[in-house]
Amino acid sequence: MRDVARAVSGTATSVFLAAVLGACASTTTVDEIRLTASPTTLDSTEKVVVIGRRDAGQYETDRNFVACVGKKIHGANVTVVPESEFVDALYPWFEPRTAPKGLAPLKRLMERPTVRNKLSAEHIRYLVMVDGDIQSDGHAGSMSCAVGIGFGGCFGFTTWQKTAFFEAVVWDMQKLTEEARIRVDSEGTSYMIGVIAPIPLLTPVESEACAGMGDQLRSYFTSGAG
Amino acid sequence: MNPSQFLSKTRALWLLLPVALSGCASTASITVNGTFPNPIADPRPIHAAVLFDESFRSFVAVPNDKTTIAMGTAQVDLLTKAFGGLFQRVDVVSSRDELQPDTELVITPSVREVQVSVPNESYLNVYEVWIKYNLDMTTPDGVAIGSWFLPAYGKTPDSMMLSRTNAIHQASIVALRDAGAKLLLDFYRIPQVYGWLQQREGS
Numbered sequence: 001m002r003d004v005a006r007a008v009s010g011t012a013t014s015v016f017l018a019a020v021l022g023a024c025a026s027t028t029t030v031d032e033i034r035l036t037a038s039p040t041t042l043d044s045t046e047k048v049v050v051i052g053r054r055d056a057g058q059y060e061t062d063r064n065f066v067a068c069v070g071k072k073i074h075g076a077n078v079t080v081v082p083e084s085e086f087v088d089a090l091y092p093w094f095e096p097r098t099a100p101k102g103l104a105p106l107k108r109l110m111e112r113p114t115v116r117n118k119l120s121a122e123h124i125r126y127l128v129m130v131d132g133d134i135q136s137d138g139h140a141g142s143m144s145c146a147v148g149i150g151f152g153g154c155f156g157f158t159t160w161q162k163t164a165f166f167e168a169v170v171w172d173m174q175k176l177t178e179e180a181r182i183r184v185d186s187e188g189t190s191y192m193i194g195v196i197a198p199i200p201l202l203t204p205v206e207s208e209a210c211a212g213m214g215d216q217l218r219s220y221f222t223s224g225a226g
Numbered sequence: 227m228n229p230s231q232f233l234s235k236t237r238a239l240w241l242l243l244p245v246a247l248s249g250c251a252s253t254a255s256i257t258v259n260g261t262f263p264n265p266i267a268d269p270r271p272i273h274a275a276v277l278f279d280e281s282f283r284s285f286v287a288v289p290n291d292k293t294t295i296a297m298g299t300a301q302v303d304l305l306t307k308a309f310g311g312l313f314q315r316v317d318v319v320s321s322r323d324e325l326q327p328d329t330e331l332v333i334t335p336s337v338r339e340v341q342v343s344v345p346n347e348s349y350l351n352v353y354e355v356w357i358k359y360n361l362d363m364t365t366p367d368g369v370a371i372g373s374w375f376l377p378a379y380g381k382t383p384d385s386m387m388l389s390r391t392n393a394i395h396q397a398s399i400v401a402l403r404d405a406g407a408k409l410l411l412d413f414y415r416i417p418q419v420y421g422w423l424q425q426r427e428g429s
Contacts, residue, residue, distance in 0.1 A: 058350075058352070058381070060383055062383070063383050088263040089263070089266075090266055091262075091263040091264070091265050091266065091403070091406075091407075092265055092266075092267075092403070092406055092407035092410050092411070093266060095403055095404060095407040096400075096404070097404055097407045097408060097411070098407050098411060112268070113268075114266050114267065114268055115266055118266050
């Protein structure tokens, strides 16, 4: 009888945990728009650079997300130059104050022979500019924490919605054309359960968005490889 | 525990509380180190001298009573490289006595002000640094060409997992890079410099 009760209790705990953890899963959608019909070609010496959009002032795409996308693309067939290495090599043209935010400013920048020659010397064929952010909203519930002499703890339950939206624009640095746009949006619900200690159950929207965008870009750059 | 023991322990805790809380008010002494990249630029055929006096070379900013930023070495490195992207020949000097005979332009940078903003003051999730430079431009004879105000801004991506010292260091480096970028982008757009160039080419 005791064994049966233990088995039922174990099953109930597993079902509860599966339900809670399953609820933290996120939904990710990836869209790719190819703007030219020509296949993507990268020879063995050509490289890709992934940089985040940045503006003078507060705005900056999350550097960790940009680095994560770069790592996802980097592999045997695609060489990705780290963002910081590229920004240093092209100083001061990709600083927040000076970085081109569109194809027209990029074309103007490439009219400078020194910049063009440096990019050619670095074998940069494609530049991927990533823009976007993660937002939290829909906060609900409440949690209270208290600390006393010899006692402390939190009680309550809170939940919130996280949405990540990122867009990557692929520029061909030889032809100076916009080749593709890849959009990814990922959303999920996070929970915080306070039972003595606060237990966070966070939805992995950032890593899901990174995986979605990284895999799609990797497939984009390797689709033309024979 | 009898009531008098309990009261004495409670009093001791109350007395310790301000001491513990004052320990949280940290001060930061930052030395900005690290080298800056050489710029990709088209230097013009001008022989210029950049005059870094001792106060500039050993400059320590005190933006508030909790923060000092020693940025002399870093700003000399940055500006030396940035001016190298503007002029084909640049002499770095400590006084006017060291000027070469064929020097055409003398630039003396100075720091007007350094400001720092931290998350618990600004309620933003970033540390920020503003540096305001002044560039005085003269001929080798000391005749004024102009004076230019050069503001620069730097911030950390966020304040997560950063100590105050580390964060202000990072933001200072971003601000110095921004100063270099603005200098390289805008120097020849300064009306007085443009006028001086026109006069030089005419003579």
